[in-house]
Structures are given as C-alpha cells and as structure tokens.
Amino acid sequence: MASIMLKDVVKSYGKVRAVHGINLEIGHNEFVVLVGPSGCGKSTTLRMIAGLEDISGGEVLIGDRIVNDLPPRKRNISMVFQNYALYPHMSVRDNLGFGLKIAGQKPKVIAERVAEAADILGLSELLDRTPAELSGGQRQRVAMGRAIVRHPDAFLFDEPLSNLDAKLRGQMRAEIKKLHQTVRTTIVYVTHDQIEAMTLADRIVVMRGGHIEQVGTPMQVFNHPVNTFVAGFIGSPPMNQLPGHIEAGQVVLADQSRVPVPPRLAGKVREGQKVILGIRPDDISPQGHGLGMPEDAAQVATLDLRIALAEPLGMESLIYTTIAGQEVQAKLYGPRIVQPGEVLTFQVALARAHLFDAETTRSLEVL
Amino acid sequence: MSTIAERAAIRRRIQAVGLWLATFLLMVIMCLPGLWVVLAAFRPNREILAKPPIWVPQQLTLNNFAKIFGFGSDQVGIPVLAYFTNSMVIAMTSTVIALVIGVGGGYAFARFRFRFKNGLFLGLMLFRAVPGIALSLPIFMLWSRIGLIDAQLGLIIVYVSLNVPFTIWLIDGFFRQIPISLSEAAQVDGCTRWQAFWKIEFPLARSGIAAAGVFAFLTSWNEFALASQLTRTTDSKTLPVGLMDFTAQFTIDWAGMCAMAVIIIVPALILTFLVQKHLISGLTFGGVKG
Ligand SMILES: Nc1ncnc2c1ncn2[C@@H]1O[C@H](COP(=O)(O)OP(=O)(O)OP(=O)(O)O)[C@@H](O)[C@H]1O
Ligand SMILES: [Mg+2]
Numbered sequence: 001m002a003s004i005m006l007k008d009v010v011k012s013y014g015k016v017r018a019v020h021g022i023n024l025e026i027g028h029n030e031f032v033v034l035v036g037p038s039g040c041g042k043s044t045t046l047r048m049i050a051g052l053e054d055i056s057g058g059e060v061l062i063g064d065r066i067v068n069d070l071p072p073r074k075r076n077i078s079m080v081f082q083n084y085a086l087y088p089h090m091s092v093r094d095n096l097g098f099g100l101k102i103a104g105q106k107p108k109v110i111a112e113r114v115a116e117a118a119d120i121l122g123l124s125e126l127l128d129r130t131p132a133e134l135s136g137g138q139r140q141r142v143a144m145g146r147a148i149v150r151h152p153d154a155f156l157f158d159e160p161l162s163n164l165d166a167k168l169r170g171q172m173r174a175e176i177k178k179l180h181q182t183v184r185t186t187i188v189y190v191t192h193d194q195i196e197a198m199t200l201a202d203r204i205v206v207m208r209g210g211h212i213e214q215v216g217t218p219m220q221v222f223n224h225p226v227n228t229f230v231a232g233f234i235g236s237p238p239m240n241q242l243p244g245h246i247e248a249g250q251v252v253l254a255d256q257s258r259v260p261v262p263p264r265l266a267g268k269v270r271e272g273q274k275v276i277l278g279i280r281p282d283d284i285s286p287q288g289h290g291l292g293m294p295e296d297a298a299q300v301a302t303l304d305l306r307i308a309l310a311e312p313l314g315m316e317s318l319i320y321t322t323i324a325g326q327e328v329q330a331k332l333y334g335p336r337i338v339q340p341g342e343v344l345t346f347q348v349a350l351a352r353a354h355l356f357d358a359e360t361t362r363s364l365e366v367l
Numbered sequence: 368m369s370t371i372a373e374r375a376a377i378r379r380r381i382q383a384v385g386l387w388l389a390t391f392l393l394m395v396i397m398c399l400p401g402l403w404v405v406l407a408a409f410r411p412n413r414e415i416l417a418k419p420p421i422w423v424p425q426q427l428t429l430n431n432f433a434k435i436f437g438f439g440s441d442q443v444g445i446p447v448l449a450y451f452t453n454s455m456v457i458a459m460t461s462t463v464i465a466l467v468i469g470v471g472g473g474y475a476f477a478r479f480r481f482r483f484k485n486g487l488f489l490g491l492m493l494f495r496a497v498p499g500i501a502l503s504l505p506i507f508m509l510w511s512r513i514g515l516i517d518a519q520l521g522l523i524i525v526y527v528s529l530n531v532p533f534t535i536w537l538i539d540g541f542f543r544q545i546p547i548s549l550s551e552a553a554q555v556d557g558c559t560r561w562q563a564f565w566k567i568e569f570p571l572a573r574s575g576i577a578a579a580g581v582f583a584f585l586t587s588w589n590e591f592a593l594a595s596q597l598t599r600t601t602d603s604k605t606l607p608v609g610l611m612d613f614t615a616q617f618t619i620d621w622a623g624m625c626a627m628a629v630i631i632i633v634p635a636l637i638l639t640f641l642v643q644k645h646l647i648s649g650l651t652f653g654g655v656k657g
Contacts, residue, residue, distance in 0.1 A: 072551070072554045077555065083546060089571060102556060102557040103557050
C-alpha cells in the first residue's frame with residue numbers, strides 16, 4: 001500500500017523521446033488508468049515505475065522512496081503482462097508461489113497465501129495444471145493471482161485484457177474492479193480501450209505523444225475534456241467536432257448555419273474567434289427519442305436533418321447524418337427503426353455542447 | 368454405391384499406405400549400410416568376403432570384438448581402449464565447453480543489444496561455412512609450433528571452435544522463442560537477472576541446449592579429417608582415426624573394422640536416446656498468449 005509519484009519523468013531511446021517529462025501523483029489505494037493511442041508512452045511509463053526500463057530523467061517515488069536506481073525486485077510491486085508471462089514449465093500452484101519462494105518464505109506460508117489468492121480468483125480447482133492447460137481467461141486470472149500473493153505495494157497492469165474476446169473482457173474487467181475492492185491496493189493500469197478506462201478508473205490519465213493531456217475522474221474527463229484530442233478519445237462513438245467561428249453570440253458553421261453559443265460558455269468567447277463546436281452523439285437525437293434532453297428550451301437547439309445511415313443496436317440506433325456539410329453521428333433512443341433518406345427533427349443539447357479554440361484546440365471552458 | 372465420404376476415406380487410406388511405403392523405402396536405403404556394418408561386426412571375415420556373397424549370416428561370433436580388445440587367439444593389437452578413452456575425453460570436454468560458450472553467447476545474442484552484433488553473428492556463421500579441412504594446414508603449422516600436435520587439448524580446441532558457431536546459433540534461436548516478459552515477470556517477482564535466467568529461461572531452453580549438445584558431441588565424436596592430421600599415437604588418436612589401423616598395405620580386416628565401427632556407433636546411439644526425451648519433450652509455451 002503506497003502512493004506513487006512521477007516527477008518530470010523523461011524516457012529517451014537514443015535520440016527518440018518516448019516520454020516528455022510527465023508529472024503524476026497516484027494516491028494510496030487509488031486505481032489510475034493510463035489511456036492513449038498506440039505509441040503514446042503508456043507502457044514505457046508503466047515499465048519505468050516497475051523498474052524494467054531505465055529512467056532517463058526525473059524521479060519516480062513509490063511510497064516515500066526514490067526508486068530510480070532500484071531493480072524491480074526491490075520495488076515491492078507486481079505486474080500483470082499483456083501476454084500473461086506465466087512460467088510454462090511450472091504448475092499454477094508454483095506460478096503463484098514463485099515470488100514467495102524466491103523471497104524465502106516458509107512452505108506453510110506459501111501454501112496459505114497461494115490458497116488465499118486461488119480462493120479470491122476461483123483458481124482452487126486448477127492449481128495442479130500447467131498454463132498450457134488453461135483457457136485465456138484462466139491464464140489471466142493466474143497472472144492476477146501471481147500479482148496478489150505477494151501483497152505488494154502496487155499492482156501494475158499492462159493491457160491485461162487485450163488478448164481476450166469481447167465477452168470475456170467484460171467479465172474480467174468486472175473481476176479486476178472487484179479485486180481492487182477486495183485487496184485495496186494502488187493500481188496503475190494501462191489500456192488503449194477507453195471503455196476499460198471509464199469503467200475501472202478512479203482517475204484517468206489521458207496521454208498523447210509522450211505527454212499527459214488530462215488527468216481526472218472518468219466523469220471529469222468525459223464531461224470536461226480539456227482539448228479536442230481528449231474529447232475525441234474519450235467516449236464512444238467519439239464526439240462530433242464542427243469547425244466554425246463566433247458571430248454575435250452564435251457559432252457560425254461552415255455552411256453559414258448558426259447555433260447559439262452554449263449559455264454556460266457565453267462569457268468566454270471572443271467575437272470572430274475561430275472555434276470547434278463539440279457535441280457528443282448522445283446529445284443529438286430525433287425529437288422525442290433523446291435521453292436526458294434539457295427541459296429548458298434555451299438549452300436546446302432544434303434542426304431538421306436527413307438520415308444517411310442508421311445502425312440499429314436494439315433499444316437504440318446510431319445515426320449518421322450531416323450538419324453543415326460534415327458527417328456527424330447521432331443517437332436515437334428507443335426501438336424506432338429509421339430509413340436512410342428520412343428527414344427528422346433533431347434536438348441538440350446545447351447545455352452539454354463544448355467549444356474549443358480552433359488554433360490551440362483547448363477547451364474554452366478551462367480558459 | 369460409394370458416397371463421397373467413403374471415397375474420401377479410401378483416398379486417405381491409399382495416401383497413408385503410400386506414405387508408409389515411401390518412409391519404409393527411405394529408411395531401408397538409409398539403414399542398410401548401417402545394418403550391414405552391424406551384421407558384419409558379428410561375422411567371421413571369410414563369410415564377409417565369401418563369393419558369391421552370403422546374405423543371411425550363418426555364423427554369429429563375438430570374436431571380432433574379443434580380437435580388437437586383445438583377447439582370444441588371434442590378437443589384432445590395436446589399442447581400441449586408448450582410442451575410445453581419447454574419443455570420449457575429447458568429445459565430452461569439447462562438447463561441454465562448446466555448450467557453456469553456446470549458452471552464454473546464445474543468450475547474449477538473443478537478449479542484449481551491443482555494437483557489431485549482426486556483423487559478429489554473420490562472422491560466426493561464415494566461419495562455420497569454411498570446411499574444417501581447409502583449415503587443417505594452418506592449424507597443423509600452428510599446433511606444431513606450440514606443441515599441440517598429438518595432444519588431446521589440440522583436438523579439443525579445434526572441436527570447440529568448430530562447434531561453437533553452431534551451438535550459439537541453435538541456442539540463440541531457442542532463447543529468442545522465450546518471451547522477454549517471462550524474465551521480466553521473474554524479476555518483478557523478486558529474482559535477480561541471474562536468478563531469472565537459471566530458474567526460468569534456462570529450463571525453458573533446455574531442449575535446445577540438449578539438441579546443441581548432441582550435435583556438438585556427434586560432430587566431435589565422428590570427426591575424421593582433422594583428427595587424422597593432428598593425431599599420431601595413442602596419446603590422442605580417436606576412434607575414427609583408429610579405424611584406419613585395420614587397413615594394412617595389402618589387406619583390410621573388414622570384420623575387425625566393422626566391430627570397431629559398432630563401438631563407435633553405440634555410444635552415439637545411447638546418447639541420442641538418452642537426450643531424445645528432452646529433444647521432443649514438447650515444451651509448450653502455453654503460459655504465454657493463447
Ligand atoms: N526499445 C525502444 N527503442 C526505441 N523506441 C522505443 C522503444 N520502445 C518503445 N519505443 C518508442 O516509445 C514510444 C512509446 O512506446 P510505448 O510502448 O510506451 O507505447 P504504448 O503507449 O504502450 O503503445 P501501445 O498501446 O501500442 O502499447 C513509441 O513511439 C515507441 O516507438
Ligand atoms: Mg504498450
């Protein structure tokens with residue numbers, strides 16, 4: 001149980017910089033998820049915390065120790081790898097007990113702790129099998145078991161679910177969440193899947209190109225993205241982004257159509273400013289088929305849109321249409337089937353729309 | 368009336384029988400000379416040389432073996448035991464050394480980045496491509512300068528250098544198959560890199576190391592060309608070179624030669640059998656990815 005702190009942490013591979021001086025404080029028992037597109041430096045950051053990668057600059061602290069120069073075995077952390085990295089020549093039991101055995105624990109203690117971990121993860125029946133005789137989900141659980149038996153200060157996960165099929169991934173996601181509630185420990189979890197990030201994290205760290213773009217709770221990051229990158233990355237389907245400029249308290253879009261500036265941002269815009277209007281698909285819905293549309297008419301814009309394509313998903317449909325010459329996605333809630341070519345009256349929840357400065361891509365909300 | 372399924376089954380049968388026949392023929396072609404040698408080792412010389420040939424042995428005898436070991440009535444007087452000891456010592460020692468270097472080198476090539484790595488690897492392989500016999504003259508001159516002619520050590524050095532490129536290459540391949548994350552997991556679990564190597568990577572590469580060992584041993588055990596140049600007496604002569612003792616100016620003692628050939632073959636067979644369990648132990652890498 002310990003906090004983790006990164007101070008101006010830099011990683012260079014020769015001339016290539018993979019991580020550009022990031023700062024991050026991870027609280028005691030906190031579940032922090034690092035997300036970002038491929039190659040943004042998530043794994044590198046995690047591996048620097050683990051001690052599997054040299055730190056080129058800055059400091060990493062676990063608890064109150066600076067661990068820059070400590071080898072992995074002295075950091076008292078556990079790691080779950082993307083490929084599980086189970087020892088193929090050992091039984092599940094020996095896989096779980098390996099770390100304790102190396103640490104010189106008594107066989108009795110090892111047996112107890114292995115039994116405890118196996119119990120938590122439902123592995124008790126499988127202890128005598130070898131990894132080759134397990135399914136993907138079971139291997140995943142063994143990897144997690146191996147991490148928890150040692151009672152480490154922190155767990156590090158590097159895309160632990162990416163080798164599982166969608167259904168199993170959902171199950172394991174829930175198990176990881178449960179695990180965190182059972183064995184309260186600091187967890188740093190790397191994924192490029194924003195759903196995993198949203199569901200698991202106490203706090204999300206969005207990374208891009210070796211920089212941290214935003215840190216916040218899932219709802220903060222979802223509701224108040226600091227720039228267009230975070231806005232596009234978090235949330236699925238991604239936020240629609242429409243370029244335009246400000247004229248007389250209105251956003252003028254590419255085809256000269258006008259949308260009022262969301263009331264909460266009214267004071268933050270400059271006349272003539274080039275902006276990007278961000279609206280999540282959930283906030284554009286055919287009249288009567290929306291979810292949580294604001295009651296107040298001033299917070300809603302109404303417009304007629306022609307449907308290009310609809311993907312029914314059961315109780316909701318994803319709709320592709322065009323606003324101001326740009327393809328946007330919208331959501332229809334309810335079992336209604338719509339046909340391409342149909343024209344419907346849509347409502348846009350202005351209260352939840354975002355404005356970003358077109359030049360800096362930063363949200364006007366935070367300025 | 369045959370259904371499609373029946374016809375497919377018949378076709379599979381025919382294929383299976385054909386495959387079996389082909390394998391059998393191949394094995395016959397490959398094994399016949401060996402079989403003849405083994406049989407001849409237990410037959411008297413005159414039966415071997417009889418004309419017309421006697422195909423089915425009529426007399427089996429252990430005389431040939433007794434003879435070359437110096438027992439029995441007609442002694443051949445070839446120091447087989449000394450040759451055997453030389454062969455064993457030289458092949459074993461050079462194999463162990465080649466394996467130690469092979470494991471170290473193979474691990475280094477598989478895991479570490481260092482300057483000139485690719486060039487070095489290529490160099491090793493190219494060195495292996497040079498036929499050993501082409502080096503015999505330079506080695507001979509060098510060895511005679513430093514007194515390694517007719518010494519076990521001389522052959523050991525030659526065989527080690529002959530085998531090392533191959534052992535490195537083979538073992539490197541096996542280490543490459545083992546994901547780095549296994550060693551990393553072990554290090555996070557509390558191992559030093561050295562412990563991680565011995566407890567995780569070495570056991571997983573064992574079949575590869577065993578294979579490399581067998582090949583190195585057989586190479587040293589069977590090598591003739593260089594040994595015939597670099598050895599003179601019972602101090603260092605190996606079995607394959609000793610085989611030539613049976614050819615006198617006008618006669619060849621086929622029976623004795625074959626008996627000795629059997630003595631050469633048997634340890635190699637035994638070793639291969641002992642290690643084959645490891646060779647095909649089918650180490651499944653199931654712990655890594657589904
Ligand atoms: N050994 C290396 N040598 C040079 N560059 C490297 C090395 N390892 C990683 N990089 C670079 O560092 C950057 C960050 O890599 P990292 O593995 O942390 O990405 P990631 O965010 O984990 O991506 P992914 O989601 O694909 O796993 C990448 O641009 C990568 O090319
Ligand atoms: Mg990664």
